[in-house]
Amino acid sequence: MRGLKDKVAIVTGGGQGIGRALTLRLAQEGFKVAIFDLNPAAGEETARLAPDASIKTYVVDVGDYAVVQAAVARVEDELGPIWLLVNNAGWDKPMPFLKTDQALWDKIIRINLYGPLNTHHAVLPRMVAHGGGRIVNIASDAARVGTSDEAVYSACKGGMISFTKSVARELARKNVLLNTVCPGPTNTPMMASVLGEGEQAVKWKDAMVRGIPLKRMGEPEDYAGIVAFLASEDASFITGQAFSVSGGMNMI
Template identity: 75%
Template sequence: MNDLKGKIAIVTGGGQGIGKAITLRLAAEGCLVAIFDLRPDAAEETAQAARSTGGNVKVYGVDVSDQAAVNAAVASVEADLGPVWLLVNNAGWDQPAPFLSTDSTLWNKIIAINLMGPLNLHKAVCPGMVQRGAGRVVNIASDAARVGTATEAVYSACKGGIIAFTKSVARELARNNVLLNAVCPGPTNTPMMQQVLGTGEQAVKWKDAMVRGIPLKRMGEPEDYAGIVAFLASSDAGYITGQTISVSGGLNMI
């Protein structure tokens, strides 16, 4: 993976959690990284961390569910940095609850961020990749899409949709040398997971139960996913497209 230097990458939700780890790794590999984040102030801390070790990261405040805002931000990135080589759709959100206790207001917000957001980014970025005859997309899905997760039915449905969408567009764009793959994290120590688990004794019990089900006997850390994303962005992965890769400590072996 020595050929990413100088290439332009967009990472959505790159300010914290898995997105932060991906941003820092791509910057360390020499990419010029644009973070798209709803909280640009927090994302700026990630950018500063990358810059402190020689990385080049620029922050754009973007709501990925707003197609017009996404289009404008992508245009700004290409004007500021250059043509986009890599798109990493990482931004996500959920509010866990039993499905029958939820309503369409919550469903629509989950769908807007986790499904429509990536669609907006593909629509804005991929035409340029097709025109140039090269590019990579890595969609951060979830093992929830592959096995289901109680209290996350709509989120799981969105991530399942992202896997199917990735495969479909990979077939459409293969002739243009635009490669798309999906990465599925397992349970991970992130701010969103902390929100899901909550605090207190019951939260500790839930976390311990999850760890017991993972063959490697630990939850994932954000850094566990950055390497596979960098690999898929590199020429080492030049013959890989339309794949779904679980990174979950062995939790999901299908």
């Protein structure tokens, strides 16, 4: 990809799953990558997979505004001006909405909605001051079509798509471009924790695969290319878009 070498990226939740694949691909493209993760061991393990790359882990709770602001300032002090922010960190506990409670809503919203709001608010003024930047928000196809047992999570991800479009309009003239990538069902540690183990888990997974025209689950690496592309000079005329990467599951 053009124009990525020696630029600085932040990847939230970059220690495992999709975030790890994004971090490794961005590092391969020449980025200096800052991982924001609650699990420093996971971030350090990611860095060990690319020993010649510039990857540094910062222990950050994205739901804590003050912590995010301080971490973003450290990244710029230690690595340089931030060009790319990838909001990947997410969490859910699937269950029917009528069985949920406000404590669960608050946790899901804190991570999946307030987290990106915090990082945007910390990073965007710096991008404007530097004359440009790119943000890629990892949402979900659940935001576009809905999904059973994930109503609040879907609401957060749908909100992120709308938020991305709105801020993309506000900052287009500042050369700050924002887009959203919407993964389908993916083999990640979070998915494994949701499905659990045993015969029922196998049935759930088989049912999901049957609904995907490409007849397989997504892998974390399936999203790395489009994120690198959206960060590059090749995507300099793309903003405010939501890209579904789901094996054709939802063709909308």
